Amino acid sequence: MRIAFVVNEVATEIDEYTTTRLVRSAVELGHEAWYLGVGDAELAGDGKLVGRARRVEAGDGSLADLLKGVQERDDERISLDDLDAVFLRNESLVDLQERPWAGSMGMVLGQVLGARGVTVVNDPVALVRASSKLYLEEFPERIRPRSLVTRNPEAIATFVAEVGHSVVKPLYGAKGRNVFVVEDAGEANLAQITEAVLRDGYALVQQFVDGGEDGDARIFLLDGEILERAGAQAAFRRVPEGNDPRANISKGGHPVPLEIGEAERGIVEAMRRKLVADGMFFVGIDVIGDKVVEINAESAGGMQAVEALYDTDVGPTVIEALERRVRS
Numbered sequence: 192m193r194i195a196f197v198v199n200e201v202a203t204e205i206d207e208y209t210t211t212r213l214v215r216s217a218v219e220l221g222h223e224a225w226y227l228g229v230g231d232a233e234l235a236g237d238g239k240l241v242g243r244a245r246r247v248e249a250g251d252g253s254l255a256d257l258l259k260g261v262q263e264r265d266d267e268r269i270s271l272d273d274l275d276a277v278f279l280r281n282e283s284l285v286d287l288q289e290r291p292w293a294g295s296m297g298m299v300l301g302q303v304l305g306a307r308g309v310t311v312v313n314d315p316v317a318l319v320r321a322s323s324k325l326y327l328e329e330f331p332e333r334i335r336p337r338s339l340v341t342r343n344p345e346a347i348a349t350f351v352a353e354v355g356h357s358v359v360k361p362l363y364g365a366k367g368r369n370v371f372v373v374e375d376a377g378e379a380n381l382a383q384i385t386e387a388v389l390r391d392g393y394a395l396v397q398q399f400v401d402g403g404e405d406g407d408a409r410i411f412l413l414d415g416e417i418l419e420r421a422g423a424q425a426a427f428r429r430v431p432e433g434n435d436p437r438a439n440i441s442k443g444g445h446p447v448p449l450e451i452g453e454a455e456r457g458i459v460e461a462m463r464r465k466l467v468a469d470g471m472f473f474v475g476i477d478v479i480g481d482k483v484v485e486i487n488a489e490s491a492g493g494m495q496a497v498e499a500l501y502d503t504d505v506g507p508t509v510i511e512a513l514e515r516r517v518r519s
Contacts, residue, residue, distance in 0.1 A: 194276040195225040197297050199285050201245055206254040209494040210280040216506030218249050226261050229281050229296040240271040275517050276310040282490045310517045314470025321488035324362050324395050334461050336482050337398040344385045347396055352376035356399035359384055361391035400479040406430040408449050408478040409493050415463035423503035424451055427496050446496035454481040
């Protein structure tokens with residue numbers, strides 16, 4: 192299988208990323224793997240799609256050595272039309288400010304290649320919706336907190352007055368940036384919080400889910416099922432540090448093992464059919480109690496925590512599923 196992993200920029204990739212682990216698994220399973228930045232594609236004069244890609248060599252060793260080898264290697268001009276699969280692993284929000292042209296390019300490139308017969312995951316058409324936190328509202332009401340999406344400060348104040356304890360964050364946001372917990376309508380800084388969040392566009396206001404102060408659970412789903420390998424399930428709890436309510440690993444949160452219970456299984460079952468129908472091949476969901484607070488469909492990360500906690504690399508299971516999808 193010839194597979195390209197589309198990232199924001201090859202030069203800015205980090206060895207601990209989930210993407211690096213997926214690439215390593217692809218190579219170890221005998222596949223031809225390439226890194227491709229969203230700015231490295233070209234529609235040639237003959238109508239063919241080509242890319243300035245960097246090949247991954249099987250003997251590159253550790254994750255750090257693998258990525259170093261890729262980043263130091265010269266790029267090669269390859270035919271993207273001749274690929275068997277493309278794994279979209281770029282984060283559009285990373286490019287939102289400094290490279291706005293790049294934000295949607297992964298999805299656009301994926302749609303073009305998909306129309307030419309290349310297997311693309313996650314589905315680039317559905318990903319246009321799924322990359323927004325608004326996607327969660329398409330799932331059953333019982334598995335998600337009461338929410339409001341708006342750019343109206345007065346509507347935010349009214350919502351908080353009605354439901355009380357709430358979380359206010361950008362509709363398009365990542366890594367815990369501008370995420371605020373509001374106790375009630377008496378919050379002295381609500382106006383300033385609202386102003387800060389609305390600078391990023393629409394605001395998403397969610398009713399605070401009991402237990403959220405203790406962090407959330409990240410659960411990886413593959414084809415609508417909990418990802419697992421060798422008896423280890425790809426799931427963990429993210430515990431916030433100190434008084435910071437954000438459990439994101441990038442904000443200092445740390446992972447601890449998670450035992451999947453009936454609440455989590457019920458959530459996955461409620462989401463499974465739609466995720467499969469939408470072509471959401473590999474996603475991460477963030478769960479508090481019996482509620483999903485976020486769906487990570489673009490570049491779900493955290494496999495390093497799974498590997499560290501359970502001494503299991505689940506990457507091969509993802510690549511094996513992609514093999515089956517390509518064959519079918």
